[in-house]
Amino acid sequence: MFDRKSHWQKLYRSKSALEVSWYQKRPSLSLALIQNTKIGKSEAVIDVGGGASSLVDHLHQQGYEQLSVLDISGNALASAMDRLGRAADDIEWFETDITEFEAPHQFSVWHDRAVFHFLTEQADRRKYLEVLIRSLKQGGHLIIAAFAIGGPEQCSGLDIVQYNTSKLLAELGEDFELVEELDECHTTPAGKEQKFTYFRLTKTT
Numbered sequence: 001m002f003d004r005k006s007h008w009q010k011l012y013r014s015k016s017a018l019e020v021s022w023y024q025k026r027p028s029l030s031l032a033l034i035q036n037t038k039i040g041k042s043e044a045v046i047d048v049g050g051g052a053s054s055l056v057d058h059l060h061q062q063g064y065e066q067l068s069v070l071d072i073s074g075n076a077l078a079s080a081m082d083r084l085g086r087a088a089d090d091i092e093w094f095e096t097d098i099t100e101f102e103a104p105h106q107f108s109v110w111h112d113r114a115v116f117h118f119l120t121e122q123a124d125r126r127k128y129l130e131v132l133i134r135s136l137k138q139g140g141h142l143i144i145a146a147f148a149i150g151g152p153e154q155c156s157g158l159d160i161v162q163y164n165t166s167k168l169l170a171e172l173g174e175d176f177e178l179v180e181e182l183d184e185c186h187t188t189p190a191g192k193e194q195k196f197t198y199f200r201l202t203k204t205t
Contacts, residue, residue: 036179056091107135109140116128146163147194163199184196
């Protein structure tokens with residue numbers, strides 16, 4: 001049986017945060033979509049699969065007060081905490097598989113860049129959705145970025161699921177309404193191009 005945690009722990013032992021294919025110096029689209037939600041700086045934001053991403057750094061610098069980062073890899077989280085220094089004390093850190101997450105409180109924004117598309121089994125996607133619905137406030141904002149149709153079929157040696165609007169909405173069901181979507185051609189540290197689509201939705205029921 002595939003062990004997700006061991007896979008990502010090993011990856012973050014063998015590579016620095018600057019070498020992984022999804023590295024972004026400035027996660028511009030994620031920051032823009034979070035800004036577009038118009039939430040207050042005191043509202044809770046979680047970066048699911050945030051790992052060693054710099055998104056939390058930028059949000060902290062912009063004055064967001066309730067930031068959380070979740071990742072299955074403790075090595076990834078340790079890298080981010082070390083980078084942030086004292087600022088790490090202002091942030092909630094969760095080391096867990098997203099399908100098993102028990103949120104201590106609800107969030108106004110749930111941000112996921114490239115976690116959901118790794119869930120190739122329907123059972124795992126169903127668990128993810130159950131956690132998401134419990135954890136996101138009524139009227140809260142869901143931001144998901146995934147490999148687009150025609151983009152990569154694998155990442156870090158694992159199969160992924162590509163998404164367009166209709167395919168994602170079919171997975172999420174009637175609890176969410178699409179607000180906007182944006183395409184991105186991400187260039188990896190190795191110089192390869194990856195097609196992503198970003199979706200921003202609101203929780204309606």
